[in-house]
Amino acid sequence: MKEIRISQVGCGIVGHGFLEVVRRKRDMLRDLGLDLKIVSVTDHTGTIYEKNGVDPKKVLGVKTLAEGVANSDMKGLEAIEEIESDLVVEVTPTNIDHGQPGLGHMEMALTQGKNVVTSNKGPLVVAFNRLKDLAGENGARLKYEATVGGTMPLISLVERNLVGNNILGIKGIFNGTCNYILTRMMEEGYPYGYALMEAQELGIAEADPAYDVEGIDTAAKMTILANSVFGMNVKYDDIDVTGITDITTESLALARDRGYLIKLIGEVPALTVKPMLVPRRSPLAVGGTLNAASIETDLSGTITVTGLGAGSIETASAILSDIVNIYTTRNIDDRS
Amino acid sequence: MRLSMDLELQDVPGQLILALEPFRLYKGNIISVVHHRDRKTPRGTIPVQLVFEISGSRIEQVKNHLKKNNISVVRIGEDRFVEEVSVLLVGHVVDSDLGDTINQIDSTGFAEVVDLCLKMPGIEDPSSAYIKIRATGKEEMSKALAILREVGVQKDLLVIEPIEAEML
Numbered sequence A: 001m002k003e004i005r006i007s008q009v010g011c012g013i014v015g016h017g018f019l020e021v022v023r024r025k026r027d028m029l030r031d032l033g034l035d036l037k038i039v040s041v042t043d044h045t046g047t048i049y050e051k052n053g054v055d056p057k058k059v060l061g062v063k064t065l066a067e068g069v070a071n072s073d074m075k076g077l078e079a080i081e082e083i084e085s086d087l088v089v090e091v092t093p094t095n096i097d098h099g100q101p102g103l104g105h106m107e108m109a110l111t112q113g114k115n116v117v118t119s120n121k122g123p124l125v126v127a128f129n130r131l132k133d134l135a136g137e138n139g140a141r142l143k144y145e146a147t148v149g150g151t152m153p154l155i156s157l158v159e160r161n162l163v164g165n166n167i168l169g170i171k172g173i174f175n176g177t178c179n180y181i182l183t184r185m186m187e188e189g190y191p192y193g194y195a196l197m198e199a200q201e202l203g204i205a206e207a208d209p210a211y212d213v214e215g216i217d218t219a220a221k222m223t224i225l226a227n228s229v230f231g232m233n234v235k236y237d238d239i240d241v242t243g244i245t246d247i248t249t250e251s252l253a254l255a256r257d258r259g260y261l262i263k264l265i266g267e268v269p270a271l272t273v274k275p276m277l278v279p280r281r282s283p284l285a286v287g288g289t290l291n292a293a294s295i296e297t298d299l300s301g302t303i304t305v306t307g308l309g310a311g312s313i314e315t316a317s318a319i320l321s322d323i324v325n326i327y328t329t330r331n332i333d334d335r336s
Numbered sequence B: 001m002r003l004s005m006d007l008e009l010q011d012v013p014g015q016l017i018l019a020l021e022p023f024r025l026y027k028g029n030i031i032s033v034v035h036h037r038d039r040k041t042p043r044g045t046i047p048v049q050l051v052f053e054i055s056g057s058r059i060e061q062v063k064n065h066l067k068k069n070n071i072s073v074v075r076i077g078e079d080r081f082v083e084e085v086s087v088l089l090v091g092h093v094v095d096s097d098l099g100d101t102i103n104q105i106d107s108t109g110f111a112e113v114v115d116l117c118l119k120m121p122g123i124e125d126p127s128s129a130y131i132k133i134r135a136t137g138k139e140e141m142s143k144a145l146a147i148l149r150e151v152g153v154q155k156d157l158l159v160i161e162p163i164e165a166e167m168l
Ligand SMILES: NC(=O)c1ccc[n+]([C@@H]2O[C@H](COP(=O)([O-])OP(=O)(O)OC[C@H]3O[C@@H](n4cnc5c(N)ncnc54)[C@H](OP(=O)(O)O)[C@@H]3O)[C@@H](O)[C@H]2O)c1
Pocket: A009, A010, A011, A012, A013, A014, A015, A042, A043, A044, A045, A063, A064, A075, A076, A091, A092, A093, A094, A095, A101, A119, A120, A121, A122, A146, A147, A150, A309, A310, A311, A312, A315
């Protein structure tokens, strides 16, 4: 049995999901020979540290650790530096301008040779190549499946299953909020503002929806894909971004009459994010909050994956598979 | 160059092979062959449509060879447009001179707007236009779309392109 000591930094929607998933899958993980022990959880109020593993139930019951759960006032950086661990799960909020606080957390972990698994796009958008190099120099692994496609296995599909193929391009729908809004506008004939309001009421869109509807989230994902899958050296500003705020009900109706849907499509290595016409029969013509991505390869043709782009348990499941991949397939893809 | 050709074949075995022989001989690249067995002409011949690419200087040789093989050529012509895309324009499509927008594509000589549909919800509101563009090849289509994108920037129109062009 391989014991993996994990320090978790960030304990919001995804953090709670991760604790829950580890709790639920304990037996399955043991069958794989893995004993995941979450030795610390830190949010921005403090840390709970248990050498023999934090009981997930303790943390799952509270919104923040300040509610009588924290037993230390260690900050994320200290927890990563001082607590003995093999891997850091970094799930703090995304900031694509400076990447903090996640960037500091990841640098600290990798410098110490600790593996990092994350759903936080910010640090990867700001400093992907630097973090990858840091990981390499210190013999650590950096995994980030959850940053790009949510539950869609995109990075692992490319790195592992499609190994040997040249990846010619990836395009798809990478934002469930935009997809939901466009789907409702088309199906119900709602104006943009009304569909957005509905999405906000359902908790699909944030109170400040700009990050999603202006295409920023999708562009951040394209930046990560460009640097990781295509080995480019791309900054966020290199992506040409148009969001969905100018899409009208009439334009959707015109498209529909001719057999098309309008979707917000991100494309690499084209480095574009913009609304595009998607033929109804295309595998990318998925509705609701689904994401979908087509990977164009030289040997295997075009492969399309689809799945939920966000959600607590869904995102956590991507984090968990990254962890399992690190410890069960070390030899296969140790290139990273 | 890319050409299309209508032939009429006798309804006896081996005719199609005779018809295709010169293309092989003169290094033509056959793109499609449609054999209309079900549309026999009153003369009892069978119409066949070919689309092929061949160097312009060889066309006469192909025609002569077909004649020698007793195959009658009904029509031969340039197959101008091979690519087609649908594009949506959203914004003040009409006020920003739709005629000019279309003309910028048509005046290229290699691309044309072949279909147009407008929706105008109200004077103040942005309108939407669906246009279908045909072009003589992939590269030409990319150029036409680049022109349209540029026009979109100038006229503050949202240009919604398809994820892929369609072959005609
Ligand atoms: N939610 C999703 O479906 C989803 C999907 C894919 C990717 N992601 C990404 O995953 C990450 C986490 O998302 P989320 O939805 O779980 O966000 P969230 O609910 O806002 O949770 C963020 C957590 O990070 C903590 N935090 C903030 N600053 C910190 C600091 N300096 N040190 C330690 N902890 C800090 C917060 O603590 P406090 O509560 O004490 O402030 C909170 O526990 C984000 O980067 C997001 O973009 C989310």
